[in-house]
Amino acid sequence: MKAIYYDQPGSPDVLQVVNSEIPVPNDNQILIKVMAAGVNRPDVIQRQGNYPPPENHSPILGLEVSGYIEKIGKNVKNFSLNNKVAALVNGGGYAEFCLAEQESTFKIPGDLSFNEAACIPECYFTAWSNLVQRGRLTKNQKVLIHGGTSGIGIAAIQIAKIFNSYIITTVGNEEKAKFCKNLGVNEVINYKKQDFFEIIKKSDVKNVNLILDYVGGEYILKNINLLDTEGTLVNIGFLEGSTAQINLMKIMLKRLQITGSTLRIRSNKFKGQVLSELKKFVFPLLVERKIMCFVDSVFKFDDVIKAHERIDEGKHIGKIILNP
Template sequence: MIAIDPAEAGGPEVLQPVERPVPTPGPGELLIKVAAAGVNRPDLMQRAGKYPPPPRAPSILGLELAGEVVALGEGGDARLLGRPVMALVAGGAYAEYAVAPSGQCIAVPPALSMVEAAALPETLFTVWSNLFERGRAAPGETILVHGGTSGIGTMAILLGKAFGLTMIVTAGSPDKCRRALEIGADHAIDYKAQDFVAEVKAFAPDGVHVVLDMVGGDYLPRNLACLAEEGRHVSIASRRGATAELPIALMMRKRLTLTGSMLRARDVPFKTAIRDALVQSVWPLLAAGKLKPIIDSTFPLRDATGAHARLEDGDHVGKVVLTMG
């Protein structure tokens, strides 16, 4: 099979197609003929040598995919054989075939294309587990999400509006703010031209209930200033730095909760529990065509270099997807 499995770290130019053996599904796994694979920022970090795959994960890039189940490992879910699925994987999606645990697969409803399905797992699992489970977001609450036009940000907007949340986002230009509002955000802040703390306080004087943060560093104390009493801060990345100065008195006075998570290295039972929650709560929206990811662009697998360059330049809105056709 053709796969993207760079031999060394580097820029997008190292993403050259190579031949690799078709993987064999292990116990509880499915072999999937990949139709499309989502491109995510952790892929860029892995390519650059800054985010090695977890133990036993393939070195082939890619954390999400959609395709047809063509073979089963022992104990694999036989109900999915021959059916289109979307899957969250710890690696291996940038290839013509990939294996995935049955518990990390969701049947693709007819309302979704395979490109749309491939753009969903990483963002759905991440946003659901962090905003709704760890962040305990509830209908009627107000949420601040940084990176509002990223794959995670656009999915947070879509899910938030579907479940009755008021969504405030930050983005890096007036055009991106306009796009965030078109997607469904209630308020969009140009963080390059505006003080997002002041803008949040003007829009929500009592503060927001949850901050979903992928920035880290010096954003953390500013985020806490945006939170209402009993607010929750959920960290999912740290692009501006992995350490921050914490205003302890503010945290105590507001009775804040600070939490966060990393998804990729979590075990199959944990990810299966998220999958089950998504099947119950979100799949009906997908099946009805009421929830679809925002697709920025698609690239053929052999041009993974172009896909990474597109994500890296920061001008994208929504997801970049690789196609196998």
């Protein structure tokens, strides 16, 4: 099969299409004939050599796929050959065939296309588990979501809307600001022109109950200072660095929670629990298209370098998709 591989980490041009063995599913796994694979920021960080795959995970990039079931292990229940599915996978997505665990595989909701379905797993598992499970999001809270047009940001905004949240987001240009406004965000701040901390503090909103952040760096203290009493900061990445000098007094006095998580290393059982909540609360809205999958661009495997140049450039809105 064709798969995308690299010998040495580096810039997008290290990526190359190679021939590789078709993987063989164990008794609990599903082999998917890939029709679409999502490109995510963690793939970029892995390509750069800063996010090595955990032990026993495929060294091939790609954390989510959609396609047809090609083979199933003998203990797999509720799926049959040729089912149209999507899956959160432990690497190996940038390939014509990919192994998936049954716990994190699902039938494609409604009439979503393969490209749309490949937008779902990584971002919705991550956004749901961090906003709702770690962040304990409840109805009518004020929520700050940094980087609103990223795959994660768009998923998080649409999940927060289910909870009737007052949503604030940060973006890097006016086109992205307009997109987020159209998505129903209450306040969009162009962080390149304005300081999000100052804007929120001076507005009627003043503070927020929950923050989802993957920027870190100088955002860490600003985030903590923006949290209301009993507020929660959830970090799922640190694009600008993960260290800060923090006065824990504020955390004690405001009874704050500072938390975070990474999805890839979590157990199949955990991923299965997240999927069961997504099926209940998110998939019906995907079927009705009240929650949308926004495909920024689609690239053939042979153009994988262009796909990674696009994500590196950061101008995308929504998801970049690869087709074998």
